[in-house]
């Protein structure tokens with residue numbers, strides 16, 4: 001498919017990320033690399049431990065993370081403020097353990113550079129921008145730079161292989177709002193890639209890494225391949241239709257198929273890590289699954305972080321420290337961990353191919369795009385098109401969703417028929433206030449802060 005593309009002939013870009021170069025008529029195409037949940041601390045000296053709390057505030061003020069019923073949405077900011085204050089010490093401790101900050105920004109920028117270089121090798125001169133959801137460089141900063149550079153065609157690529165309401169959708173919604181509310185961006189033709197875990201290059205690169213790490217075990221055939229994915233609250237999936245669990249399961253099956261094709265027949269497990277707060281998250285939980293495997297006699301385990309493409313706190317601290325210790329306590333004698341993909345060339349080249357495949361689809365008005373796709377193109381992996389339609393596909397009922405956090409569900413949900421729920425909500429708010437004003441840990445234990 002080829003849609004109207006008015007400025008395609010003058011294509012030139014450098015690989016600076018984000019670019020500070022002056023706007024240029026020559027900078028006409030770009031690929032916007034959007035890492036949605038960046039490290040809150042950079043490994044650079046320009047940031048400090050003081051960044052943790054504002055980073056957490058930005059995270060919890062996101063309505064995709066804590067979704068309050070419309071009647072109490074005015075509480076979003078005060079609650080974000082309270083929860084980020086309560087959570088900050090625990091998060092800071094984690095970042096301290098991995099060297100005082102997350103390497104996520106550095107790695108993302110390296111990935112951006114590698115992607116631009118790969119695109120160039122494939123004949124596409126393109127600028128790559130990094131936009132982060134909760135910390136610098138913010139998505140809004142990247143969009144400003146896109147504007148300054150006079151970009152007219154944009155491919156938006158969330159750096160999450162699998163789609164979730166809590167991650168890619170949150171970023172894409174932010175992007176959509178920014179673009180829709182800026183008259184200067186009305187001429188920006190853009191295309192959004194929703195998820196890409198099914199890409200052959202990604203699957204093969206994951207299989208390569210697993211095969212490499214298996215070699216370090218005394219008996220590579222007798223190792224449990226243990227996929228650990230970031231969890232989401234069960235309500236996202238069961239009430240709100242988040243495809244995350246389904247995509248994750250498919251992704252793991254596809255990787256295991258690639259291993260089988262290459263002659264490996266190891267057992268495998270998928271479990272979910274990093275739960276926050278008092279609600280039910282996707283199960284099995286990683287810690288329970290490790291204990292269980294130990295009890296059932298597993299002696300060798302290879303951990304595979306499957307929802308991340310970069311090293312960050314949840315690989316370096318949670319998996320490498322917490323889960324490794326737990327595995328040892330559970331009787332697992334041989335432990336290994338597959339590194340995150342980072343700038344793995346097979347993976348980056350495949351991302352570049354995907355960007356090139358989608359580039360012609362960057363259309364003048366995305367709302368019109370879906371109808372113009374052929375049936376064959378519509379079946380190409382993830383739905384593409386306007387963010388609006390995309391989110392409708394993935395998150396149909398988002399306007400009337402109950403809050404995913406049970407703490408808030410006691411209050412004004414659709415099913416609440418009496419004032420009991422509201423009283424419970426007021427009680428919780430009173431506890432929050434009590435905690436904030438007196439410094440006494442009341443809610444803290446609920447949030448495992």
Ligand SMILES: C=CC1=C(C)c2cc3[nH]c(cc4nc(cc5[nH]c(cc1n2)c(C)c5CCC(=O)O)C(CCC(=O)O)=C4C)c(C)c3C=C
Pocket residue numbers: 037038039040041056059064065087090091094102103104160164166167230231232233276307308311312313314
């Ligand atoms: C697929 C990846 C991720 C999903 C799904 C996800 C959902 C999710 N996360 C929180 C709360 C926190 N996330 C935090 C950091 C963080 N989360 C992801 C990925 C996913 N989150 C990344 C890549 C990072 C950054 C890690 C880094 O190195 O900086 C944090 C802060 C860190 C901490 O305190 O643990 C919180 C809090 C929720 C509530 C949620 C789903 C609703």
Ligand SMILES: [Fe+2]
Pocket residue numbers: 037230
């Ligand atoms: Fe997270």
